[in-house]
Structure formats: structure tokens, C-alpha cells
Amino acid sequence: MIALVDCNNFYVSCERAFAPALEGQPVGVLSNNDGCVVARSEELKALGIAMGAPVHLIPPSLRRRCVLLSSNYALYGDMSRRVNEVLESLAPHVEPYSIDESFLHLDGLDVAASEVLARELRGRVHRETGIPVSVGLAPTRVLAKLANRFAKRGDGVCYLAADAATTQAQLEQLPVAELWGVARRSAERLAALGIDTAWALRQTEPARVRRALSVVMERIVWELRGHGAILMDDLEAPRHHLLVSRSLGRPTTALHELREALRQHVARAGEKLRRQGSLAQVVRVVLRTGPFQVGRGAYRNAAQVTLAAPSDDTRELLRAAQQALAIIYREGYRYQKCGVMLMGLVEAGAAQGRLLAEDSAEALRRRRLMATLDRVNRELGRDTVRLGLPRRDSGWKLRCANRSDRYTTRWDELPRVRT
Amino acid sequence: MSLSTPWPARHHSATPPLPLLGCRVRAGFPSPADDHLDTELDLHAHVVKRPAATYFVRAEGDSMRGDGIHDGDLLVVDRSLEARPGRVVIVALEGELTVKRLEQQAAGPCLVASHPDYPPIPLAGRECRVWGVVTHVVHALPGGQR
Numbered sequence: 001m002i003a004l005v006d007c008n009n010f011y012v013s014c015e016r017a018f019a020p021a022l023e024g025q026p027v028g029v030l031s032n033n034d035g036c037v038v039a040r041s042e043e044l045k046a047l048g049i050a051m052g053a054p055v056h057l058i059p060p061s062l063r064r065r066c067v068l069l070s071s072n073y074a075l076y077g078d079m080s081r082r083v084n085e086v087l088e089s090l091a092p093h094v095e096p097y098s099i100d101e102s103f104l105h106l107d108g109l110d111v112a113a114s115e116v117l118a119r120e121l122r123g124r125v126h127r128e129t130g131i132p133v134s135v136g137l138a139p140t141r142v143l144a145k146l147a148n149r150f151a152k153r154g155d156g157v158c159y160l161a162a163d164a165a166t167t168q169a170q171l172e173q174l175p176v177a178e179l180w181g182v183a184r185r186s187a188e189r190l191a192a193l194g195i196d197t198a199w200a201l202r203q204t205e206p207a208r209v210r211r212a213l214s215v216v217m218e219r220i221v222w223e224l225r226g227h228g229a230i231l232m233d234d235l236e237a238p239r240h241h242l243l244v245s246r247s248l249g250r251p252t253t254a255l256h257e258l259r260e261a262l263r264q265h266v267a268r269a270g271e272k273l274r275r276q277g278s279l280a281q282v283v284r285v286v287l288r289t290g291p292f293q294v295g296r297g298a299y300r301n302a303a304q305v306t307l308a309a310p311s312d313d314t315r316e317l318l319r320a321a322q323q324a325l326a327i328i329y330r331e332g333y334r335y336q337k338c339g340v341m342l343m344g345l346v347e348a349g350a351a352q353g354r355l356l357a358e359d360s361a362e363a364l365r366r367r368r369l370m371a372t373l374d375r376v377n378r379e380l381g382r383d384t385v386r387l388g389l390p391r392r393d394s395g396w397k398l399r400c401a402n403r404s405d406r407y408t409t410r411w412d413e414l415p416r417v418r419t
Numbered sequence: 420m421s422l423s424t425p426w427p428a429r430h431h432s433a434t435p436p437l438p439l440l441g442c443r444v445r446a447g448f449p450s451p452a453d454d455h456l457d458t459e460l461d462l463h464a465h466v467v468k469r470p471a472a473t474y475f476v477r478a479e480g481d482s483m484r485g486d487g488i489h490d491g492d493l494l495v496v497d498r499s500l501e502a503r504p505g506r507v508v509i510v511a512l513e514g515e516l517t518v519k520r521l522e523q524q525a526a527g528p529c530l531v532a533s534h535p536d537y538p539p540i541p542l543a544g545r546e547c548r549v550w551g552v553v554t555h556v557v558h559a560l561p562g563g564q565r
Contacts, residue, residue: 018516020511020514020515020516020548020550023511023514081471083471085471086472128469128471128498128499129471129472130550407474408474408475411475414475414476414477414493415474415476415516416476416477416478416516417476417477417478417479417494417516417517417518418480419480419481419482419488419517419518419532
């Protein structure tokens, strides 16, 4: 059995956990630089404000009724860690997929036992972190992801069997484009083959899907049929952050081995970042010993570095990541896992501010830099972006006019309680 | 460039670790090795039993002086603990986080201050959610502040 635990409206829930006055209010969290709405409370959704809506296009009369907060990546990163720690205390194998979703492998548990555990997880996470979560249960990841959607509409826990009449009815209702892992282009190609619902995809001969589309799409067919086939890397990354986290081949105490693992993770994250045409503002590094280490042998910590300017340059990301690692690394522990998360992603073309000129030999990078430069200048006026030498004091400023306090990572920003 | 990390104070202490001597026996089976085991005393681990569920908050006001909570004190809050009568709890009361002692009185559960100027707040008919249980107070004395 696989469980997908997904935090409901995660960024908003993090804000509400420390500011009870936000409960029941239409609350939104804005992207990097306060550009668009990237997280919405149910009340904000009810006002008709779409995901990704640019703030300046929301009518002022409507905007006045909402609480729109700047992104607080330090808070979200730390709350994500807490949620996963609670999950790990109850389930043996937790695999974070994104900042607000984790897969749990519940090997050997039947449906009834899984549902009991799922409710326990929900209760514990909510109590200990204040974050409401939904749990989707199914034999495969793709089905668990779907089950999670249904769980959100229902009472927070949903089991989806691979071969049940109810599952068939639900898959028949579901446009194939809404299936996890099916990008719009793939959906168009599937439609051309006459496959427009998830059920139709499930019923298609897997080999035919592979020939017409891809191996990944064939795996999705197998997953829909209840046979686990998807690897974590098969699936597209979420849009606003990137996570690369793996267990080390074998536990290690050596800093140089951790640095090497981290180098690979950052390289991988950098590739993904560039493929989707984004830049990252925040680099978060997580380090921990094995989950079965207790007492003296157990250690975990995380640190995050905010870059002077958003970047997709692996070297800059790596420099930040190694800096974070150096801060949290302690000698004498046997580390099992090391991961990197890139947050505060912006589209490469939308990054405002000064870009740095570098005497890099990579012609491709140069060309893209120039293309970006031209586009920003065209859209925002000449000389919005100029090439220049980096000056420490004139750095790109992250616009975060309305950011809440970093309640869990700064001594001078702790929540205040009235006595 | 800015940095943030949870538990920044941990392991940054300039004082050398103290040997663990004369420690009290813990619950559970005593380990034969305990008598021979000396290790660094970790105040954080001593105070924070469930890291995922533990939060630090800052107290404001003087209504909890009788419980040893002064204005500006650092409170350690464990959200995994159950709010029972007698415990000092953080509640979300009318949109604000508030610290009081939970008590079972004749009229029902009440939030009680430990200062004569503040009357008990009955919970009946009031929107109130328990946020966590305060387990420790860190109160800096003169010389202890940075």
C-alpha cells in the first residue's frame, strides 16, 4: 500500500498555524517578488481568485478583502521538515516528493489497517504542527495521487482500489489531462489517439502507449492498473520549488562524501530548474542520520541560504548549498540522507533586477542571458536590466513587503503570546 | 546573503561539555552501561522531547508571574502534549495566542491567570483552540542577556 500525504493549502496553513486571526479569512501567499498568488485558502478560492493570478490584475475592491502575504520560505521549509518528522515517527519509509507532499510505503498493511494509520497520521500532524493534511491510499503512486484528490473533497482519507467499480466510475469522469504526470502536450497526443479519459488510458494496450508516446506514459498505464511502475524521477517537478533528496548509498560520517552527494543533487536540481526555465532564490539543505538512530546517534538539521539574486547557475547554487552544509555538518554522526530544495522559483524571463555579467565560456548561457536581458528591457523599459559588476551593497532585493515573521528559525521573530 | 537555520544556538556553545555525573535513573530498563557512560550534556535534548512538535514563543505581559512567566521570557511549547487541568497552555483565543493555566472549576473549564488583577476566563461558549502546552520557561537574569 502506498499513501500520499498532502498538506492542504500548505503555505496558507503554515501562516495560519502561527496567526490564528487568519482562520476563516481569505488568505493568499504570493510568489517570489510578490508577483502572483501561489497559495490560496478555501475562502480565497471562493472569491474566484485563480491559482497564479497576477496580483496587479486583482481588482482593488477584491484585494482589500483579502490578506495577501509575501512568501516566507524559512517558515515553509521548517514546517515541511516538521510534518515529515511526524510522518516518520509513525511510518517506516517516508519519501518526500515536494515541500508539501510525501509518499509513505506501507508495506504489508491491508486496507483497514492503512485507513486507521492514515487517520492517526492526519490527527498527529495537525496537532503537532497545526497543518491539515489529506491522505490518499492506493496500490500505486499514480492512484494514490488521485485518491488524495478525492480525500480532499471528502473527510481527508480516501482509498482507491485498482479494480473496483467505484474506481472505474471515477476514472471515467477524469479527463486524461488532469492525471498526474500527463503534460498538456501528451494529453493532446493521447486525444489524437482517441484517449481522453483516465479510464480510456488505463484500458489501452501499454505497448501501444509506449510506441505512440513514451515509456513514462506506459508506466502510468501500469500504475492505473495497480502495478507499481513509476520512479520518482519520471514525474514532472512541482512549479514553485524543486526537491532532490536521496538516501546515501551507505551511511557516512565524512564531510567530503556528503559534499559529493550534495554536488550531484544540486547538479540534478539545476538541470531540472533550467529545463523548466526557472531561476531559484533560496537554496535549502537538509541533512540527517538514519530514522532508526535514536538518542546520541541521532542528528538532523537544515539551513537555507537566500541568494543575492535568483539564479539557475549550478555553480552559484552549489556554492550556497555547500555553505549551508558547512553550517549544519557535525562530526561524528553517521549520516544517511542529504537533500537540497530550491525555493522561491521565478520564471527566468520574469526575474527583475540586475543580472551579473560573467566571463563564462558557455555560449549557450550567454545567449540565454542576453535573450532574457532583451526581453526584460523590452517589457519593462530600457535599462531596467543592465550588465555590471556585482556590488555587494546594491544587490537584488527580494520584494517581500508583507512577509510574516520567520517564527521557527529566528530568535528575534518568535511568535508572541499574550499572558 | 542571509542564513536561517533551526536551533542556531545548539552546538555553538563556547563552554566545554560537562561530563554526565550522578544522573538520575531514567524510566525503562536500566542499562548496565549507564554507570560508565559519560557524555556531553545536551540541554536542548533535555528540554525538547519531541523536536517536530516543539516551538519557542515569547511571552508578553505580566499576568502569569505566579507561574514564573515574566514579560519577555522564552517559553518552550510542546504541541504533542494533551491540555490537562493544571497545565499551562497556549490557546488561540479570539484570534490571538494567549498563555494561561487550564483549570477545571465548578462552572467548567477556565483559563486562569496567576495574578490577582486578572479574573478567570470561562471557556464555555467561547471559541478557543488549544495550541500547545508550555513545558519550560527560559528567564534571563541580569548578566544572562546578550
